[in-house]
Amino acid sequence: xxxxxxxxxxxxxxxxxxxxxxxRRPRMGPYLLIAPTVVVIAVLMFWPVIQIGVMAFQKVxxxxxxxxxxxxxxxxxxxxxxxxxxxxxxxxxxxxxxxxAVSLTLVVGxxxxxLLNKLGRRMSGFVASGVMVAWATPPVTAAIIFSWLxxxxxxxxxxxxxxxxxxxxxxxxxxxxxxxxxxxAYTVLTVCVVWQACPFVAVxxxxxxxxxxxxxxxxxxxxxxxxxxxxWSITVPILKPxxxxxxxxxxxxxxxxxxxxxxxxxxxxxxSFNLSxxxxxxxxxxxxxxxxMGSAIAMVLTVVLLIVTALYVRVMVRQGETR
Amino acid sequence: MRSRRLRKITLNxxxxxxxxxxxxxxxxxxxxxxxxxNEIFSSTPKxxxxxxxxxxxxLVLNGGIAEVSFWAYFRNSAILxxxxxxxxxxxxxxxxxxxxxxxxxxxTTFLIxxxxxxxxxCEALVIPLFLDLKRLELLDSxxxxxxxxxxFAAPFAIWMLRGFVAAVPKELxxxxxxxxxxxxxxFFTVLLPLVAPGLVATSIFSFITAWNEFIFxxxxxxxxxxxxxxIMLQFFFGRSGNAWGPIMAASTLLTIPVIxxxxxxxxxxxxxxxxxxxxx
Numbered sequence: 001x002x003x004x005x006x007x008x009x010x011x012x013x014x015x016x017x018x019x020x021x022x023x024r025r026p027r028m029g030p031y032l033l034i035a036p037t038v039v040v041i042a043v044l045m046f047w048p049v050i051q052i053g054v055m056a057f058q059k060v061x062x063x064x065x066x067x068x069x070x071x072x073x074x075x076x077x078x079x080x081x082x083x084x085x086x087x088x089x090x091x092x093x094x095x096x097x098x099x100x101a102v103s104l105t106l107v108v109g110x111x112x113x114x115l116l117n118k119l120g121r122r123m124s125g126f127v128a129s130g131v132m133v134a135w136a137t138p139p140v141t142a143a144i145i146f147s148w149l150x151x152x153x154x155x156x157x158x159x160x161x162x163x164x165x166x167x168x169x170x171x172x173x174x175x176x177x178x179x180x181x182x183x184x185a186y187t188v189l190t191v192c193v194v195w196q197a198c199p200f201v202a203v204x205x206x207x208x209x210x211x212x213x214x215x216x217x218x219x220x221x222x223x224x225x226x227x228x229x230x231x232w233s234i235t236v237p238i239l240k241p242x243x244x245x246x247x248x249x250x251x252x253x254x255x256x257x258x259x260x261x262x263x264x265x266x267x268x269x270x271x272s273f274n275l276s277x278x279x280x281x282x283x284x285x286x287x288x289x290x291x292x293m294g295s296a297i298a299m300v301l302t303v304v305l306l307i308v309t310a311l312y313v314r315v316m317v318r319q320g321e322t323r
Numbered sequence: 324m325r326s327r328r329l330r331k332i333t334l335n336x337x338x339x340x341x342x343x344x345x346x347x348x349x350x351x352x353x354x355x356x357x358x359x360x361n362e363i364f365s366s367t368p369k370x371x372x373x374x375x376x377x378x379x380x381x382l383v384l385n386g387g388i389a390e391v392s393f394w395a396y397f398r399n400s401a402i403l404x405x406x407x408x409x410x411x412x413x414x415x416x417x418x419x420x421x422x423x424x425x426x427x428x429x430x431t432t433f434l435i436x437x438x439x440x441x442x443x444x445c446e447a448l449v450i451p452l453f454l455d456l457k458r459l460e461l462l463d464s465x466x467x468x469x470x471x472x473x474x475f476a477a478p479f480a481i482w483m484l485r486g487f488v489a490a491v492p493k494e495l496x497x498x499x500x501x502x503x504x505x506x507x508x509x510f511f512t513v514l515l516p517l518v519a520p521g522l523v524a525t526s527i528f529s530f531i532t533a534w535n536e537f538i539f540x541x542x543x544x545x546x547x548x549x550x551x552x553x554i555m556l557q558f559f560f561g562r563s564g565n566a567w568g569p570i571m572a573a574s575t576l577l578t579i580p581v582i583x584x585x586x587x588x589x590x591x592x593x594x595x596x597x598x599x600x601x602x603x
Contacts, residue, residue, distance in 0.1 A: 029506075033421035034433055036414050037477055044452070044474030045440045051451035065457070112341055119338050129586055130342035133349050136585030138535035140553040141574045144560050145348045148355065148567055154364040156351065195348065256444040259537040263557055276446035283450045284542060291450055298447035309442040313435055322434040 052302060055295035062288060070292070077296035086270075087297070090278040097186055097274060098254040104194045105250050106243070109201025114235075116202060117209040128203065135199035143263035146192040150178040182272040185265050192260055197253065201246050208242045209235070241319055248312040252305055275301045349578065355571040356380065363567050379572035391548050393576070396555040400534055403465060403551060407472040407533035408526045414473070415480035415525055420514065422481070423488035424496075437478045445475060449542050456543060463545040471539050476529040483528065487521025488514070524588040531581055552577045 056077055058070040081087045112131060116124045137145070150157045152175045161173035178184045212235075220230045258276045265272045267285045275297060283294025316322060350370075355363055356379055358372040384393050422430060452471060453462070461467030491514060499509040540551045550558065556573050563570070 030421040030425035030427040030430070033417040033425075037418045037481060038433070040414065040474045040477060041436065041440055044471060045443055045448065048448045048451035048455070049443065051454070052447060055451065060454075065454075115334070115337055115341060118334055120335075123335055123338050127338045127342045130345045132586055133582055134345050136531070136582045137349060137578055138553060138581055140535070140537050140556055141352070141578045142348070144556065144570060144574055145352045147560075148571065149348060149351060151567070153565070154366075154368065154567065156368050159366070159368055195345070199345070252442050256446050258446045262537075263560065266561070276444065280446065280449070280538075284453075291454065294450050298444075298450055301444055302447045305442060305444055306439075309439055312442065313438050316438055317435070322431050322438075 049302065052295045052299050055292050056299045058292045058295075060291035060295070064291070065289070073292070077293050080293070081296055081300075086273075087278070090273045090275050091300075093182065093186065093272070094255060094274040094276075097190065097257070098251055101190050101193050101197070101254040101257075102247065102250045104190065105197045105201055105254075106246065108194060109198035109246075110205050112198060112202035113205025113209065116206045124206075128206070131199040131202055134195050135197075137196065139196070139259040140263055142192055142196055143260040146188055146260075147179075147264055150188045152177050179265060179269070185269070185272045189257070189261055189264060192264075193254060193257060197250060201250070204242055204246055205239060208239045212238050241315070244315045245312070245319075248308055248315065251308050252312070255305060255308070256301060349582070352571050352578070353575050355567055356575045358568065360568055379568035380576075382569045383573045383576065391550070391555075393555075393573070395548055396550050396552045397576075399465060399549060400551040400553075403469055403472060404530045404533040406469045407476050408529045410469075410473045411476040411480050411529045412522060412526050414477045415484045416515075416518070416522065418477075418481045419484035419488045420510070423485045424493070437482050440478045441482070445538060449538055452539070453542055462543055463549060465549060468540060468543055468551075471543075472533045472536060475536075476532045479532075480525045480529050484518070484521055484525045487518050487525075490521075491517045527584045527588045531584060534581055 055070070057072065057074060059073050059076075060070050064070050112127075116128055116131075119127060134142075149155060152158065157178075158173050158176050161169050161176070176184075178188050216234055216238075217230065220234055225233070256276050257274065258280070261272070261274060261277055262280075265277075267277070267281050270281070273281065279294045279297035279301060281294075282297060283289055283291045354371055357375040357377070359374055359376045359378070362369065362372055362374070418433075421427070422434060456462045456467045456471075459467070461470070495513050495517070496509050499513045500506075504512065535553065536551075537553045537557070540554050541557065544550055544554060547558075556570070556577055559573060560570055
């Protein structure tokens with residue numbers, strides 16, 4: 001019944017909240033509440049991670065898909081991978097892409113965040129909603145849109161680059177095929193991923209700036225600190241915890257980028273594979289699936305990401321997020 | 324005074340440029356979708372269609388792509404998203420109440436687990452999950468896919484919702500308890516109405532997760548009439564890579580609902596994501 005609500009509203013005066021509030025509840029309560037989640041996570045996340053670890057040392061192919069037991073091959077999958085220059089090429093792509101995309105995302109995102117903070121309230125909301133559109137776009141659509149923007153016939157980027165003077169951008173942009181070489185394909189991928197990822201950085205930075213007491217800035221101004229110095233000695237230290245989280249999350253997201261690259265370049269374009277595409281293509285890409293091999297590559301990916309995740313968890317625990 | 328005005332104009336001008344650059348790709352998608360073919364492939368592209376046409380939308384909506392009606396894919400996507408929202412929302416509500424209202428052993432472990440699993444790459448898990456679903460004969464079925472989506476939507480939903488539950492003053496529930504309401508009644512009459520806005524925001528986020536998901540749906544689904552919208556789009560794109568009009572029309576139809584939802588919850592979502600980092 002609703003008549004409990006008015007009585008409830010008077011309550012805060014009677015009793016102050018304390019951390020150690022003796023209340024008799026069944027001890028099992030919280031465990032029952034989290035039980036469904038724990039079961040689902042155990043079945044859908046932990047068990048598969050263990051399976052990756054097991055399959056990475058097995059040969060799993062068509063025969064196993066028909067139900068035959070898997071063949072133990074020891075470290076053969078890893079030996080094959082580590083000897084293969086192609087693996088190192090995909091790893092190089094993965095790391096370089098993450099490096100470039102993360103840096104660009106953070107720089108562009110932070111600049112937009114700072115701008116949003118400086119703008120008036122209505123203008124800031126307007127620009128923020130525009131930036132959000134990029135974040136909201138589904139990855140598949142984003143990849144397709146950028147394939148179209150950078151397309152050869154009717155692509156607006158080639159058209160624009162051909163219009164610009166040659167001394168600025170060089171010539172030969174008419175019908176330039178961006179997806180012909182890994183470097184140009186990754187350029188498109190970077191633009192696409194940065195476009196989608198920097199809104200999150202911008203809005204987080206904005207939230208951090210908004211939470212900052214304005215007295216700090218006034219004090220700095222009174223003390224004669226210029227804008228450059230204020231930025232480095234006040235804004236940056238206060239944003240540091242946010243940056244830590246953003247850097248780690250961006251590394252994780254960009255390291256495993258899959259959908260955009262898959263849609264843009266596809267499985268046929270082996271030259272531009274990254275780790276996750278390589279793992280996928282080994283596991284599902286041919287009529288002779290090598291799920292063990294795919295698992296071995298996926299395990300490399302997972303281990304790298306878990307190391308980064310450990311860093312993330314450490315930062316979050318330090319910031320009191322798990323309290 | 325003058326320099327201040329100049330500064331304001333520069334700032335607002337930059338703001339408008341950022342806005343335009345951000346929405347340009349989506350704008351170009353929608354604009355292309357309404358252009359007749361000769362304008363799409365024109366050697367001097369124009370921002371807006373000179374002779375807007377609905378022919379591409381007509382083609383997409385009336386079974387012109389991939390023989391199956393657009394609405395069949397739409398239905399698959401919608402069912403998956405709704406099931407994901409309902410189940411992960413319920414799980415999140417229960418678990419968020421547990422972590423926000425009770426101190427118990429393994430509470431911190433549970434919270435750390437939520438953080439870790441959000442970072443586990445689904446690009447890696449797709450291999451073992453494929454085999455598991457195959458064994459359970461849930462491959463190429465929407466229920467199988469829904470189970471996976473629930474697992475991937477729930478951790479973030481809990482993480483986000485716990486802030487909303489914690490924001491409800493405990494005293495309200497205590498007062499209800501004093502007035503003789505049992506824990507279940509307190510939950511429904513006090514906590515649930517107050518957490519409702521948070522639940523809506525969380526639900527929309529889960530909806531978007533399921534609606535946009537690509538790799539699992541692409542790997543697990545085989546029958547064309549079970550495809551979800553992103554798979555349909557990718558399939559169509561792969562098969563007729565240069566039919567930009569219909570491709571952009573289909574992209575527009577896939578994207579608009581997400582953008583609308585997203586703009587509705589953007590603020591809450593961000594505060595949910597970074598609440599701890601910014602609370603200072």
